[in-house]
Amino acid sequence: MYKFTHAFVTPPIMKQITGVDGKRQYLTPEGHNYESVTTFINRNWGKPGLEKWKKKVGPIKAKKEQIRTVNRGKSLHTYIEDYLMNKELVFDNPVKKSNFIKTKPLLHRMDNIRLIEKSLYSDELQLAGTPDTISDFDDELSVIDFKSANKIKKRIWIVDFFLQTACYAVMFNERFGVMPKKAVIIMSAEDTHKSIVYIEPMGGCLLALKEFMKDPVIFQKNINEFKENMW
Secondary structure (H helix, E strand, C coil): CCCCCECCCCCCCCEEEECCCCCEEEECCCCCEEEEHHHHHHHHCCCHHHHHHHHHHCHHHHHHHHHHHHHHHHHHHHHHHHHHCCCCCCCCCHHHHHHHHCCHHHHCCEEEEEEECCCEEECCCCEEECCCEEEEECCEEEEEEEEEECCCCCHHHHHHHHHHHHHHHHHHHHHHCCCCCEEEEEEEECCCCCCEEEEEEHHHHHHHHHHHHHCHHHHHHCHHHHHHHHC
């Protein structure tokens, strides 16, 4: 069985709470109430394609598919987390096993794991969140996010994922004094026989985050221009 090396840091103790809008928030050790990274980005990141799809298939079918994909993602995350913790895996159905097996080779490029599903926060950003993993990837400290999808996505479609990893990098640097060098998105898609990995220098992701936080609407409107300049 493959064994990962753990170099765990001690994360801050925080409490997850539900805001008046029903969204997840975090209470920091200093008593600050910070919005979650996911909520912040989703609130400011327009998804016209998703809304168009919902209208096309109808609310019942859309809700059913959303539940299926959420459960698929949770299952994959659980298996990955257990594997990174060097636990023996037991699969309860072949689909879940297949999703993990095609992701497994990419996990072997990780080591010296600092965090797995532990919450962080940033006073600079006034945001908090829970990165999937922060560890070495190809021997460089990286923020690593695991995604599942029906189809492989173009890199330009997942800029919001890289913004999310940039937020986690800022949080990690504030707490531990080390800035991750790379943003890594590992995606398991149903239409491929193996998962794929998207890798970007963290410097470009941080620059994109800065522009996004200035004006999310303008940033997304000009995303092609920003991509040329930042990646």
